[in-house]
Amino acid sequence: MAIEQGIWKLANGTGEPPQKMRPTGLADEGLLEEQIMQDVSILNRDWLLIGRQVRTAFDKLIDLLALDANGNVIIIELKRDKTPREVVAQAIDYASWAVTLADYQLIDIYRAFAERYDRPHATLEEAFEAKFGLALGDVTLNDSHQLIVVATRLDASSERIINYLNEHAQLSINAMFFAAFEDGGNRYLSRAWMIDPDEPSQPVSRKSKKEPWNGEFYASFGDDRPWELARRYGFIAGGGAAWYSKTLSMLSEGDRVWVNIPKTGYVGVGEVIGERCRADAYRFATEHGSKSLPELVSREDYFHLYRHTDDDEEDAEFLVPVRWLHTVSRKEAFSEVGLFGNQNTVCKPTTPKWPHTVERLKQVWSISAESTYKTYE
Known part of the structure; x- marks a missing residue:
């Protein structure tokens, strides 16, 4: 189901018909990423950004990484110049790495993120408590994860894949669509979810990971x-x-x-x-x-x-x-x-x-x- 977004300027009781703002498109999704860095509520006000361009174990870069108040990991992938199917497949590939992350690795990811991008809180403990009013030690980090594909549009096949993964594959994946508009020199951004984000998401099971004993x-x-x-x-x-x-x-x-x-x-x-x-x-x-x-x-x-x-x-x-x-x-x-x-x-x-x-x-x-x-x- 294709999603079309529009914004109308209301006449405020003057009798004039509503005026539809002119869509301008998103020429550079890197600009969208910058706006999200400034205010993550563009995506979700209840998320905490913890990483940008996070390098995986197989040398790929996740666009954005976030946590919710329960300590669950959110993988955010912008479509950029990838085909719709490519971005869905890439997000799932990243999830196969993110599910293995231990809490200390998430702490290290945030530490590097805070240092590189001059975030107001130097540690994940400080940032988490400031954002959610909870101590980081009171939640279980990465007990589950969620995938978010950010795009201006997806083809019908990709939408069917996302719906199938949610309903039958025990994978929490959603798509968020953005559109830009202009009115009198002012620019606006609107968003729409493919699946209602307030609906319960499917849990992602995790298996404990063991390593050889280090002798200590x-x-x-x-x-x-x-x-x-x-x-x-x-x-x-x-x-x-x-x-x-x-x-x-x-x-x-x-x-x-x-x-x-x-x-x-x-x-x-x-x-x-x-x-x-x-x-x-x-x-x-x-x-x-x-x-x-x-x-x-x-x-x-x-x-x-x-x-x-x-x-x-x-x-x-x-x-x-x-x-x-x-x-x-x-x-x-x-x-x-x-x-x-x-x-x-x-x-x-x-x-x-x-x-x-x-x-x-x-x-x-x-x-x-x-x-x-x-x-x-």
């Missing part, structure tokens, strides 16, 4: 455990049930482990120097000689250490000794959207987030693969 371990250090003590004497710990302590056995001497305090952030990285041991049995070298944790800390300061009985091995607190390569206090913990997190005391992550997390921590803490220094004061 993740550790969760409980928020109710004494991080400053662990930082000073060199250990990570878990206990209260076998589920929390048994994963410490995954660590062997020489392993590297990155430590996160849930809901706080990453606080250190260290090299394992011993095997898992009951926390009350391990002895630390101190300036006052060899000491156990019960000799170093009170029940009030380390409740988990004291709550088990001697014959209750499963509930006991266990630790793994480490030589810290870098640590920070709780107040200096590093946290941002896109970093890996897990409730296991120790694990071997295989998600795309994990290598990104390690690289970000190396950048923030200025450490390299060969770093062997300790930072505790």
Whole structure:
């Protein structure tokens, strides 16, 4: 169904007939892209632009990339000089790449976009909260995506393809038509949707993506455990049930482990120097000689250490000794959207987030693969 747009100037009760404005056409769709950059509400007031000319993994450029308030990705492709069928096929091709994007990749895309185009917010977290009044961490990024083809017109065959993909192929794709008009030296832009955008769109299913483990371990250090003590004497710990302590056995001497305090952030990285041991049995070298944790800390300061009985091995607190390569206090913990997190005391992550997390921590803490220094004061 071809869509024709028109604008009429009303006579305001003078008795004169409405006057149809003269269509001028869109000579340069690059100009339309510039207008969208200035005000995304030309497309949709509830979208946040996060990228322009975004390069895909197969070296193609997506015209515009946006997010909605739910964190869903919108791929916007201008027809330009492509045939109608080409632009539809190209948008679907881009979707095959966009569906694989992890949240940290979207964060990086926005960071580059903001820097290149001097956006008012430097990070996606800031831009998202300013736009929607929501914290970025409160939504699931890229849980689904939507394709938008922007054109002055589409042929009937392309319209049938778009309708079919929406109704039968579980793909959310729409077309937006623009027309330009002129009146007394003033220029106007009008738009029309091919499919009502308020109709529920088809969800796009996603499959989890795994990557080879990079050899770096993740550790969760409980928020109710004494991080400053662990930082000073060199250990990570878990206990209260076998589920929390048994994963410490995954660590062997020489392993590297990155430590996160849930809901706080990453606080250190260290090299394992011993095997898992009951926390009350391990002895630390101190300036006052060899000491156990019960000799170093009170029940009030380390409740988990004291709550088990001697014959209750499963509930006991266990630790793994480490030589810290870098640590920070709780107040200096590093946290941002896109970093890996897990409730296991120790694990071997295989998600795309994990290598990104390690690289970000190396950048923030200025450490390299060969770093062997300790930072505790």
